[in-house]
Amino acid sequence: MYGIINLCLKPLSRTEGSIFRLLSGHNLSSHRVIGYLNIVAAAVLPAIAALPAGRVQAQEYAESLLQPAALDYAGTFSLRHIEPTLTGEGVTIAAVCRSATYVAGWPQDDYRLNVEHNCLGEGDINFTDGLAVAGGISFHSTAIGGILVGNDPDGWHPEIGNFYYEGAAPQAKADVYEFWRFVGSHILEAKPFEADILTMSAGVVFEDWWTRGLEHLAEKNGLIVFAGAGNGSNVSDPVLYPAAGANVIGVGVVASLQSDLLVDTLERFTLPSAEQSSAGPTADQRCKPDIVAPGNCLVPSADSTTGYEVSGDWTSFATPVVAGTTALLVQKAESDPLLTAAVSPQGGNCVIKAILMNSAAKLPYWHKGKPGKDDDHEAVLDYLQGAGMLDAPAAYDQLAAGRQEPGNIRLAGWDNNTIDKEPGREHVYVVDIASPQDQLLTATLVWNRHFADEYPFDAIAEADSDLTLEVWAVDPDEAQKDYLLDYSDSAGDNVEHIHCPLDAQFYRYEIVVTFSDVSGDTVKYPSERYALAWRTGPDETAEDILWYDLDLDGDIDRDDVIACFNKIVQSEPPAGGHAPGDINMDGKIDIDDLKILMAHLPQQDIR
Numbered sequence: 310m311y312g313i314i315n316l317c318l319k320p321l322s323r324t325e326g327s328i329f330r331l332l333s334g335h336n337l338s339s340h341r342v343i344g345y346l347n348i349v350a351a352a353v354l355p356a357i358a359a360l361p362a363g364r365v366q367a368q369e370y371a372e373s374l375l376q377p378a379a380l381d382y383a384g385t386f387s388l389r390h391i392e393p394t395l396t397g398e399g400v401t402i403a404a405v406c407r408s409a410t411y412v413a414g415w416p417q418d419d420y421r422l423n424v425e426h427n428c429l430g431e432g433d434i435n436f437t438d439g440l441a442v443a444g445g446i447s448f449h450s451t452a453i454g455g456i457l458v459g460n461d462p463d464g465w466h467p468e469i470g471n472f473y474y475e476g477a478a479p480q481a482k483a484d485v486y487e488f489w490r491f492v493g494s495h496i497l498e499a500k501p502f503e504a505d506i507l508t509m510s511a512g513v514v515f516e517d518w519w520t521r522g523l524e525h526l527a528e529k530n531g532l533i534v535f536a537g538a539g540n541g542s543n544v545s546d547p548v549l550y551p552a553a554g555a556n557v558i559g560v561g562v563v564a565s566l567q568s569d570l571l572v573d574t575l576e577r578f579t580l581p582s583a584e585q586s587s588a589g590p591t592a593d594q595r596c597k598p599d600i601v602a603p604g605n606c607l608v609p610s611a612d613s614t615t616g617y618e619v620s621g622d623w624t625s626f627a628t629p630v631v632a633g634t635t636a637l638l639v640q641k642a643e644s645d646p647l648l649t650a651a652v653s654p655q656g657g658n659c660v661i662k663a664i665l666m667n668s669a670a671k672l673p674y675w676h677k678g679k680p681g682k683d684d685d686h687e688a689v690l691d692y693l694q695g696a697g698m699l700d701a702p703a704a705y706d707q708l709a710a711g712r713q714e715p716g717n718i719r720l721a722g723w724d725n726n727t728i729d730k731e732p733g734r735e736h737v738y739v740v741d742i743a744s745p746q747d748q749l750l751t752a753t754l755v756w757n758r759h760f761a762d763e764y765p766f767d768a769i770a771e772a773d774s775d776l777t778l779e780v781w782a783v784d785p786d787e788a789q790k791d792y793l794l795d796y797s798d799s800a801g802d803n804v805e806h807i808h809c810p811l812d813a814q815f816y817r818y819e820i821v822v823t824f825s826d827v828s829g830d831t832v833k834y835p836s837e838r839y840a841l842a843w844r845t846g847p848d849e850t851a852e853d854i855l856w857y858d859l860d861l862d863g864d865i866d867r868d869d870v871i872a873c874f875n876k877i878v879q880s881e882p883p884a885g886g887h888a889p890g891d892i893n894m895d896g897k898i899d900i901d902d903l904k905i906l907m908a909h910l911p912q913q914d915i916r
């Protein structure tokens with residue numbers, strides 16, 4: 310009746326054809342394709358034939374591991390190692406969990422975590438309707454609880470052996486709400502509730518009054534709201550609401566490594582794919598998701614006190630990876646008077662969103678919008694990766710760099726500020742970079758959309774702003790040399806994002822926040838609050854194996870050549886603007902990409 314989807318329901322599937330099936334004539338319906346196939350085959354088949362078969366790397370099972378390893382991949386464990394006081398203590402996470410079963414449209418209250426499990430028994434986990442109500446246990450919620458606040462020094466799994474389990478923020482307080490009761494009490498009736506972060510791993514195709522109500526909560530209280538983007542299944546599946554909502558942080562999932570060894574699939578991750586992680590743009594042409602993270606985790610079982618199972622590559626489980634890691638950032642910000650503006654009820658959600666996005670790691674093939682640069686000023690994010698993958702230590706560094714207001718700024722930082730709605734009004738942040746060679750500047754501007762504070766929480770268009778973000782290369786001695794290095798100005802997004810190489814001839818840059826267009830009711834709504842985050846650094850994706858590991862098995866070998874060849878003969882379109890295999894990023898997968906791949910094969914593979 311409500312059509313709400315828990316984001317872990319699609320079976321995994323990969324459409325890997327083999328070159329040999331293609332060569333036998335299967336799938337070849339066009340003479341043009343056959344002709345092209347022959348040309349390419351003549352060029353590469355001898356080389357393929359000479360390659361050794363792909364290797365399966367034997368790996369001994371480790372005796373003792375820290376799980377879930379996805380949190381290691383996202384850098385969360387590294388951050389906690391660097392800053393051992395970061396445990397989530399003092400931070401409240403509202404986990405809004407959907408009942409697993411419905412009868413005649415009514416939820417049956419099986420939304421609960423299995424608190425009898427060793428992993429969850431010690432956690433500060435509360436059911437808002439009181440333990441007296443006999444609620445059923447949900448696998449989905451139990452898994453999310455483990456990733457958020459789990460803690461078990463004696464974990465064991467038959468394929469892994471012993472491990473120590475720790476969720477992202479084991480000492481955070483987790484308040485678990487049944488979805489429809491939360492919506493009724495805290496959105497519709499607007500009853501207050503305590504939370505720093507809200508996370509929800511469910512969604513619907515179209516926005517609804519309650520998804521707008523959640524956006525309103527984010528705007529009104531600075532509440533940091535995360536939601537899973539959805540699990541793709543075909544490239545036209547949209548990002549679901551509330552993840553697609555403008556004020557919500559929509560989370561996509563990166564795929565596990567392809568391997569027969571469970572430890573490998575839990576430790577190593579690749580890229581997001583549209584078959585697993587719903588891609589943008591939204592129906593109204595906004596960029597989503599905002600960020601991606603690994604989701605495949607070892608998680609406590611719903612029906613045992615000690616057992617663990619594998620969650621799978623679902624956005625449902627990437628979402629608590631990001632939400633739990635954010636609890637560490639919130640703990641830090643709340644404990645340091647210099648950082649409290651990052652968690653202010655006024656715009657704190659924008660600051661944390663800007664920090665997470667600006668510090669995210671760009672993965673190979675990251676690009677704005679469609680292939681090619683024509684849309685790069687208007688399409689602000691990658692339609693699959695968003696701003697990139699969660700990088701917990703980088704997010705912490707971005708936060709710790711501190712708030713800095715317009716004027717001279719350091720190499721990294723953020724601001725939480727307001728700008729008056731007047732034509733020509735600018736906020737200028739000036740940064741000097743001693744060694745601009747081979748450096749990129751990344752900057753992210755975030756602000757909230759506005760909604761009525763009562764049902765049905767209609768959008769208030771005349772209150773919304775269209776901001777723009779510019780980066781100028783500035784010569785302090787010869788102003789006529791100044792030029793606009795890059796800008797981001799989407800008409801519909803409430804995010805602007807720049808990730809551009811600096812000019813080696815210029816050491817001074819100005820990051821400018823201004824209005825693209827001042828419209829709406831500027832008397833009633835005279836200013837807009839915004840968050841800005843910026844940093845400089847080298848291009849970290851250049852040597853990433855994922856440019857060439859097209860079959861996602863952790864090695865570059867003949868199987869990747871075959872995978873590239875398959876993409877060429879299938880004339881696989883860069884659907885939605887994302888196409889692993891288009892190594893030179895020119896919008897098509899062809900022999901030029903194959904040549905680059907061949908050049909990156911390990912030497913012993915091309916002898």
Ligand SMILES: [Ca+2]
Nearest residue numbers: 677678679681
């Ligand atoms: Ca583009």
Ligand SMILES: [Ca+2]
Nearest residue numbers: 775776798799
């Ligand atoms: Ca804009």
Ligand SMILES: [Ca+2]
Nearest residue numbers: 858862864869
């Ligand atoms: Ca490979």
Ligand SMILES: [Ca+2]
Nearest residue numbers: 891893895897
């Ligand atoms: Ca290409």
